[in-house]
Amino acid sequence: xxxxxxxxGLAKEAANYIVEHLKKRDASVLGLATGSTPVGTYKELIxxxxxxxxxxxxxxxxxxxxxxxxxxxxxxxxxxxxxxLFFSHIDVPExxxxxxxGTAEDIEAECHTYEKLIRQTGGIDLQLLxxxxxxxxxxxxxxxxxxxxxxxxxxxxxxxxxxxxFFDAIEDVPTHAITMGIESILEAKDxxxxxxxxxxxxxLSELLYGDVREDIPATALRKHPxxxxxxxxxxxxxxxxxxxxNLYGG
Ligand code: PGA
Numbered sequence: 001x002x003x004x005x006x007x008x009g010l011a012k013e014a015a016n017y018i019v020e021h022l023k024k025r026d027a028s029v030l031g032l033a034t035g036s037t038p039v040g041t042y043k044e045l046i047x048x049x050x051x052x053x054x055x056x057x058x059x060x061x062x063x064x065x066x067x068x069x070x071x072x073x074x075x076x077x078x079x080x081x082x083x084x085l086f087f088s089h090i091d092v093p094e095x096x097x098x099x100x101x102g103t104a105e106d107i108e109a110e111c112h113t114y115e116k117l118i119r120q121t122g123g124i125d126l127q128l129l130x131x132x133x134x135x136x137x138x139x140x141x142x143x144x145x146x147x148x149x150x151x152x153x154x155x156x157x158x159x160x161x162x163x164x165x166f167f168d169a170i171e172d173v174p175t176h177a178i179t180m181g182i183e184s185i186l187e188a189k190d191x192x193x194x195x196x197x198x199x200x201x202x203x204l205s206e207l208l209y210g211d212v213r214e215d216i217p218a219t220a221l222r223k224h225p226x227x228x229x230x231x232x233x234x235x236x237x238x239x240x241x242x243x244x245x246n247l248y249g250g
Contacts, residue, residue, distance in 0.1 A: 001208075001229040003236050010196055011040030013230050014128070017192055018045060019054045021126050027058035029118075031127030031185070032086075033138075034063065034078045037194045038128060042086040049090045056092040060121050062114075063099040064129070064138035064185070068152065068176035070102055076166055077102065100150065100178035111150040111178060118184070127188035131195055134158050135203045135216035139179035142215050146223075148181030182220045191224055195231040201238025204231060209242050 004013050018041070022028055032038075048054050063078055072079035079099050087097055098117060104110035118124060129137055134156060140148065141156045154176055164170040185191070195204050203218060207229075212219040221227050 003231055005233055007040050010230055010232050011044045014041040014194055015044035019048055022054055028125045029060045029121050031124040031188055032061050032063045033128045033130050034081050035130045037130040037196050046089040056090045059092055061097040062118050065177050065179035066100040066102040067174040068102045069174050107152050115150045124188040126190045129193045131203050131218050133199050133203055135206055135218045137217050139177040140182050140217045144217055146182045146220050149184050150180050153177055153179055186224050191227040193229045195235045198234045198238035200235045204235050205239040
């Protein structure tokens, strides 16, 4: 685990990690994430690309998730997010980046197609992840089976509330999403988890010290042999160490 200072520290550390990963290979399959946490990392990667330090020409990418029902052009879709904040600024060819299609006519079939495409591309080499305040990874909400593959989910109220800031009203936040499953995520060869902000303290504490259990999806990561966690000081300080409460007279 690496503890860094602030958003900039997190972005630099994560971008450097990804660039080092890419330097060691002629080609790579990256699993990517959305949300607020990786925005700075994408910015930093774009800057490094513009400085000639990294190319994405031989990179394939697969995003973790997408809302059901939003068109790619909808400013709240993850397609739009990825294009605006990353893909349109780098040299990844159009046919090499992928997100689940949230407007597919047959959503179940889309889940299978997405899995198949990941397999055909050789599987994910490095998966970038964020964590929800409730411990979700991707859109795998508490209670999701650790054996889950790419599937359709009903979003938790807490997740819809957390994401409502991007929409005009909470009613506009989609109720469903397609997400890679926990088992699909754990198949990545390496995982890079970014944790930022004091509101993530509890989830981080569970990840580090809690029992491995489906109630807290992120605890599944403890079963993976190669996870790197980059955490900012705010999240780290907010994460309770079991028993430590007593030190303060609790
Ligand atoms: P955030 O989301 O980066 O917007 O906090 C992380 C997540 O929910 O996975």
